[in-house]
Amino acid sequence: MAMLTWSIALIVTSAAVARAYNNGLALTPQMGWNTWNHFGCDISEDTIVSAAQAFVSYNLTQYGYEYIIMDDCWQAPARDNSTGAPVADPQKFPNGIKDLADKIHDMGLKFGIYSSAGLYTCGGRFGSLDFEVIDAQTYASWGVDYLKYDNCYNEGRAGTPQISFERFNNMSQALNATGRPILYSMCNWGEDGPWNFAVTIANSWRISGDIMDSFDRFDDRCPCTSVLDCKLPGFHCAMARIIDFAAPIGQKAGPGKWNDLDMLEVGNGGMTFDEYVTHFSMWSILKSPLILGNDVTNMTNETLSIITNEALIAVNQDPNGSPASRQTNTAVDGGSISLWQGSLVNDAFVVAVLNTSPNNQTTTIQMSDVFFDQGSVAGSEPWEFFDLWQKDDAGTWGKSIGTVQGSLEVDIGPHSVKVWRAIPQSSATKRFVEEL
Numbered sequence: 001m002a003m004l005t006w007s008i009a010l011i012v013t014s015a016a017v018a019r020a021y022n023n024g025l026a027l028t029p030q031m032g033w034n035t036w037n038h039f040g041c042d043i044s045e046d047t048i049v050s051a052a053q054a055f056v057s058y059n060l061t062q063y064g065y066e067y068i069i070m071d072d073c074w075q076a077p078a079r080d081n082s083t084g085a086p087v088a089d090p091q092k093f094p095n096g097i098k099d100l101a102d103k104i105h106d107m108g109l110k111f112g113i114y115s116s117a118g119l120y121t122c123g124g125r126f127g128s129l130d131f132e133v134i135d136a137q138t139y140a141s142w143g144v145d146y147l148k149y150d151n152c153y154n155e156g157r158a159g160t161p162q163i164s165f166e167r168f169n170n171m172s173q174a175l176n177a178t179g180r181p182i183l184y185s186m187c188n189w190g191e192d193g194p195w196n197f198a199v200t201i202a203n204s205w206r207i208s209g210d211i212m213d214s215f216d217r218f219d220d221r222c223p224c225t226s227v228l229d230c231k232l233p234g235f236h237c238a239m240a241r242i243i244d245f246a247a248p249i250g251q252k253a254g255p256g257k258w259n260d261l262d263m264l265e266v267g268n269g270g271m272t273f274d275e276y277v278t279h280f281s282m283w284s285i286l287k288s289p290l291i292l293g294n295d296v297t298n299m300t301n302e303t304l305s306i307i308t309n310e311a312l313i314a315v316n317q318d319p320n321g322s323p324a325s326r327q328t329n330t331a332v333d334g335g336s337i338s339l340w341q342g343s344l345v346n347d348a349f350v351v352a353v354l355n356t357s358p359n360n361q362t363t364t365i366q367m368s369d370v371f372f373d374q375g376s377v378a379g380s381e382p383w384e385f386f387d388l389w390q391k392d393d394a395g396t397w398g399k400s401i402g403t404v405q406g407s408l409e410v411d412i413g414p415h416s417v418k419v420w421r422a423i424p425q426s427s428a429t430k431r432f433v434e435e436l
Contacts, residue, residue, distance in 0.1 A: 023176065025183045026203035027255045028317040030289045032067025032112065034148070034263050037213075037293025041073035041123050044092040045100055052107050054296040061108060063308050064317055067146050067183070068104050069112030069291065075125035084131060085138045086115075101143035112146030113139055117167050117188070118153035127153060128171065136174035136182075144182055147175065151188040164192040165201070172201035185260065185289070189233035190245070195252035195259060204258040204289055208245045210235040211262040213270025215278075215415050216335070216356060239265070239279050240335075240356050246286050250323030250342075253287055259323065260289050267294030267303035277389065278354065278417040280306050284316040285324040285342055285350050285419065311388040311397035312419065318344045324352065327369050332357045337412075341370050344421070351385070352419045355412040364409045370422075381405065382425040389419060 033051055035043050052068045076087040088097045104111040116127040128135045149171055157167045168186055175182045186198050186205040194205035209222050222237035224230035227245035242261050253259045261283055266276045324342030335357030342350045351370055355361045368379035382405040390399035412418055
């Protein structure tokens with residue numbers, strides 16, 4: 001807990017650096033839980049309340065998880081006939097959404113809701129296109145803290161960044177006008193390159209089609225091999241594909257404005273333990289929102305051990321707000337070995353080696369590659385490396401593997417990742433890094 005507590009203290013002092021949407025929210029990537037990946041449309045008040053109770057039972061708030069987000073299919077068949085306001089399904093939510101939000105708040109959590117910038121939502125319920133003002137006002141009156149805003153049935157109002165900007169900005173302006181701080185999570189699947197236009201209107205934006213619970217399965221419904229100039233983001237995107245998408249656009253993210261790699265699949269059963277470790281690790285170092293997508297009322301110890309790794313969460317929540325970048329990427333049998341590095345506060349760095357191949361790999365990483373951006377001094381000096389997936393003698397994630405200088409030989413399993421926190425051991429290196 002020491003590492004996370006230290007990071008949270010720094011987050012508080014960094015509140016003044018809010019940029020982008022300028023609502024003071026998501027200074028670090030948001031953390032919470034969403035209904036969609038596991039429950040789809042099969043939700044009710046009991047689904048939401050039970051998840052919130054599980055948050056309290058597992059004490060997930062101590063790790064930073066705070067939002068309980070209700071996704072699609074909460075809506076009644078139609079809006080209010082007289083006002084046009086959104087109405088909840090009376091069978092699923094007999095006490096209404098305001099009462100549900102109050103219950104979530106009473107547990108010390110925050111409440112999120114879903115809509116789409118279209119005529120309909122992806123589940124076929126009424127959307128918010130041209131109803132932005134009344135919807136935002138209603139959400140605020142209900143006590144909503146978070147809006148996930150989708151892209152289905154957009155009536156063709158897409159195809160250029162300007163057109164998409166205008167459609168999603170309508171909701172941004174409506175939310176701001178309510179006076180209630182509501183985190184705005186755009187979900188337009190990377191269409192029209194939201195990392196270029198959403199930074200001024202949203203706290204996060206999806207960069208790809210919907211994730212599927214698979215490490216690297218190819219699916220024609222997620223046809224693009226690069227996120228740049230992708231004309232059909234699609235859906236059923238494997239985890240490794242989304243990591244490739246995220247690699248070039250980390251430069252667009254920072255405090256208050258995050259690339260969203262989609263909700264986590266950890267615990268849903270489609271991947272192995274090692275693959276879920278890779279999933280959580282890469283989402284953490286790439287500074288994606290950490291939104292759980294499993295059934296949090298029924299978690300294995302393995303799932304809990306992954307989603308409560310305080311060392312990785314501290315990297316994700318580091319107030320420096322710098323996503324890791326891919327330094328090298330070398331093809332190997334059936335995949336690649338890639339080296340990633342990102343800066344953290346207090347002259348520290350996160351370093352990761354990712355093996356997407358189905359076989360064990362042994363590789364030697366050169367510190368000159370790890371610290372290429374920091375120059376030859378940083379690349380030649382000694383660093384202490386802490387393995388963030390090993391516990392030290394006190395039971396804390398982040399065991400020291402000693403001093404590393406020059407190079408490090410790494411043995412890494414199939415579909416696995418190694419992640420370290422690197423701290424400079426030379427005063428000369430510390431001074432050099434501080435001066436960058």
